[in-house]
Amino acid sequence: MSIRLAIVGLGKIARDQHLGAIAATDGIDLVAVASRNAALEGFASFNDIDELLASDVWVDAVSLCTPPQGRFAQARAALAAGKHVMLEKPPGATLAEVHALEALAKAKGVTLFATWHSREAAAVEPARALLAGRTIRRVAVEWKEDVRHWHPGQAWIWEPGGLGVFDPGINALSIVTRILPETFHLVCCELFFPENRAAPIAASLAFQTASGVPVEAEFDWRQTGPQTWDIRIETEEGPVVLTHGGSRLMVDGEPRIVEEDREYRNLYRHFVSLVGDGRIDADFAPLVHVADAFMLGRRTAVEAFED
């Protein structure tokens, strides 16, 4: 029997990615939408999740596509009502709240899936398998994009909890934490805050793995022209390079994978399987690194940013 799903938060990411991915996935059907500002023709529509949960429209699961700042109350309400929950990235505004959600999901015996869509990019699993057998010398991440193009008028990304350039940067971190055989931790960090904004527009991060391998990352939201989402891993055996957000792989100079984007379809397929098996998938390591960057980062003021 198909999972009856509601989407909460019918914004850009829901329309660009979730609706199509749900429609293309077996075993899960959209039946309702809860959104302050929008309804979706052909589906039961509610102003918020409390209205939905109080209604006679039955759902088994909820996919939260709202900004992270208000998500805890929604996720908690859904879990408390015994619904399976899927969280867009980042899973919440704080680590403490996502730990609390995980504990609640365990207590209620329902699925919690903290998604990291970039981990579903085509090159990620092949890169992980490959790197397990190589000796890594150095990792360099470059994640540079044009915020005006990707987040037009989205005020929440500049508010506390919106994470600024870490909103895309956490995608890179979700890939690196998946493909490297070792964990790593931040050693030094610089954060660049526009003088009129509460979130950074760029960040420069130096991590080290437990055994001392350097992992460097440059995040920048001021890139115009071609966009850069690259991860370069120098290994003793040759370079392993993920480009285009993890969808293309070059190994020792040879292209290995060029594939179209299936990230969100993979996420929903995985969610269906988690619900079927009664499992939780909640790895908060990317958010841990972001919190560490805010805690350890030195702040520099840069030019004001106007949308």
Add this chain to the structure above:
Amino acid sequence: MSIRLAIVGLGKIARDQHLGAIAATDGIDLVAVASRNAALEGFASFNDIDELLASDVWVDAVSLCTPPQGRFAQARAALAAGKHVMLEKPPGATLAEVHALEALAKAKGVTLFATWHSREAAAVEPARALLAGRTIRRVAVEWKEDVRHWHPGQAWIWEPGGLGVFDPGINALSIVTRILPETFHLVCCELFFPENRAAPIAASLAFQTASGVPVEAEFDWRQTGPQTWDIRIETEEGPVVLTHGGSRLMVDGEPRIVEEDREYRNLYRHFVSLVGDGRIDADFAPLVHVADAFMLGRRTAVEAFED
């Protein structure tokens, strides 16, 4: 047989608290010191932990009293050498690194003790037991002290990773996370940075428990005159108040506990018992809240601070 212990970092906290507490604790003996700037008469002295570990002075355990920014490499070296490790608070400069230390301690089968000395204050366990049976309405923390008095000339506390006013504030958080029956997470936060410093001198925090109980905290390093380290818990049954950093307890207006400070002796007694039982005690919840505060906090510049 007594645990043979080395202290790494012979600074203010080691001299003020650790040396006396070790001397007063059965089952553990100081045998060596590793410190860049100081030696201790009557004990084997080394410049750093690597010299100590390479020497023929045998130690079973290491107590790290260095500032958090450089502690990972020291702790990792000690754990990798099979030594039990005790960490001063905060346990490290990042969450990722303390998670890595915990994993390493597990892999090596040695004890890791991430200490929170304020949890050993006399009122903490009685308060925890009492609150387990009460209905909490509201929690208010006030932690205000004079940084010039408590941290004279300690430059590292103002550097990234030094945490600023969260260096004392994390003591309050270590108590609140222990005594409340529910977990809580940050909802709103303001951080006050002196315009010439990289760390906050004051912070205003609004948390909520999972069930919605407000937990508010005011941290301030600009307090002169009487110092304030108070936690007030309003319960349906009456007020529960911890003052003097958790060493005094008032219940429903009546004094219950007034006791002299035994925090560090309790820590070393607990460490001896952890080592004896081969256990790890590493609760990073207070550091999670601090990282969350840096991630979610809105920054305001305030008057420059000169030592």
